[in-house]
Amino acid sequence: MITLERIEPRPWKNGAGRTRELAVHPRDAGMDDFEWRMSLAEVAADAPFSAFPDVDRCIVLLRGAGMHLRSEDGRLDQRLGEPLEPFHFSGDAALHATLIDGPSSDFNVMTRRGRWRADVTPLSDTHDASACAAALLLCRSGEATISMPGDAPRNLQSGQAALWRHDAPALHIAPSFAATLLLVQLRPLCQDAMP
Incomplete structure (x- = not known):
């Protein structure tokens, strides 16, 4: 975190x-x-x-x-x-x-360019994100609960971000009322872009 x-x-x-x-x-x-x-x-x-x-x-x-x-x-x-x-x-x-x-x-x-793509998604409602190479979830306001397969749910507060540098899992993101978040999912566009 x-x-x-x-x-x-x-x-x-x-x-x-x-x-x-x-x-x-x-x-x-x-x-x-x-x-x-x-x-x-x-x-x-x-x-x-x-x-x-x-x-x-x-x-x-x-x-x-x-x-x-x-x-x-x-x-x-x-x-x-x-x-x-x-x-x-x-x-x-x-x-x-x-x-x-x-x-x-x-x-x-x-x-x-040509090596990575960033998908940037603003969130205020419940969202299921697919697994990807790397990801960041930033909480701009409010709070959210993040659930991942095989792991205990985590809470994310305003002014915090969760980062997955490698092998970001599928996420279930449940924002609180009036919360605003930003999800960034990074995907390689060529084989040698991965570590």
């Missing part, structure tokens, strides 16, 4: 914001050689987003009014203002984030 506030924030790759890394694969990978990476970002001011060539990205607003993402060439122009609504985009181009109305926080998952 990961308690989000216990993770030490670090500067972004470009130094313009702060991030809390939840998980990276391989474990010792840096910003240029990861296979997949999941993190939380705090955006307190308008700021550039670094380019990540050959990486597919997904960003999800967690708190705040959100931001407007734009690329210099105008090909990407996206308002990110709806909480828990995943937005998938290419990491190839550098973007600029303009805050809509004050600081925001968001969840990010990045996968090496």
Whole structure:
């Protein structure tokens, strides 16, 4: 179980914001050689987003009014203002984030293109998730009970995340009333992507 506030924030790759890394694969990978990476970002001011060539990205607003993402060439122009609504985009181009109305926080998952795929699903109702290579379940608010074959149920509270780095089992997820969660399931797209 990961308690989000216990993770030490670090500067972004470009130094313009702060991030809390939840998980990276391989474990010792840096910003240029990861296979997949999941993190939380705090955006307190308008700021550039670094380019990540050959990486597919997904960003999800967690708190705040959100931001407007734009690329210099105008090909990407996206308002990110709806909480828990995943937005998938290419990491190839550098973007600029303009805050809509004050600081925001968001969840990010990045996968090496052609090697991994991230399925990102917001949850507020009971959900049965299939087994996959790796997974993360983040509790944004409320709480949830997670049941797995052959294991005792676990409780997940607001501000916590459950992580399965390898061989994530099938999950039965039962959120409490008005709970909001985010499920990320990672699947390899080629044989040598698995450890």
